Amino acid sequence: xxxxxxxxxxxxxxxxxxxxxxxxxxxxxxxxxxxxxxxxxxxxxxxxxxxxxxxxxxxxxxxxxxxxxxxxxxxxxxxxxxxxxxxxxxxxxxxxxxxxxxxxxxxxxxxxxxxxxxxxxxxxxxxxxxxxxxxxxxxxxxxxxxxxxxxxxxxxxxxxxxxxx
Numbered sequence: 331x332x333x334x335x336x337x338x339x340x341x342x343x344x345x346x347x348x349x350x351x352x353x354x355x356x357x358x359x360x361x362x363x364x365x366x367x368x369x370x371x372x373x374x375x376x377x378x379x380x381x382x383x384x385x386x387x388x389x390x391x392x393x394x395x396x397x398x399x400x401x402x403x404x405x406x407x408x409x410x411x412x413x414x415x416x417x418x419x420x421x422x423x424x425x426x427x428x429x430x431x432x433x434x435x436x437x438x439x440x441x442x443x444x445x446x447x448x449x450x451x452x453x454x455x456x457x458x459x460x461x462x463x464x465x466x467x468x469x470x471x472x473x474x475x476x477x478x479x480x481x482x483x484x485x486x487x488x489x490x491x492x493x494x495x
Contacts, residue, residue: 364444
């Protein structure tokens with residue numbers, strides 16, 4: 331969805347609100363995905379020479395646990411606020427996705443905000459032990475402790491332990 335920010339700034343500037351659906355299923359979120367369309371709310375309010383914009387949405391994010399590969403589904407909320415001025419529209423470093431005519435691409439802005447909010451490492455739980463290196467099942471399993479887990483640390487590395495204290 332496009333919002334003509336330049337025209338909004340030049341017009342009478344009545345407050346503007348819109349609810350829109352955005353399909354982010356084809357976008358990549360570092361291995362996570364948003365499978366269902368997202369309903370987002372956008373509002374713009376003029377205040378002096380500034381325009382205050384808000385973008386709100388909630389989505390279910392699907393992926394795999396980074397430790398045990400179990401499916402993970404979590405709800406992620408986007409609550410973004412931005413203030414723009416007329417001079418920002420001609421700034422090539424303006425951080426919102428604007429085209430040459432000054433139209434704000436709300437779908438791209440929503441995608442950017444979800445990229446910031448979705449964890450880069452998804453876990454099924456904070457205390458997930460991962461997979462057993464011997465049997466490949468989710469831990470805890472019935473395998474005896476792996477040799478590298480039960481082995482004593484090399485005495486030559488004991489100096490490093492003092493750095494932890």
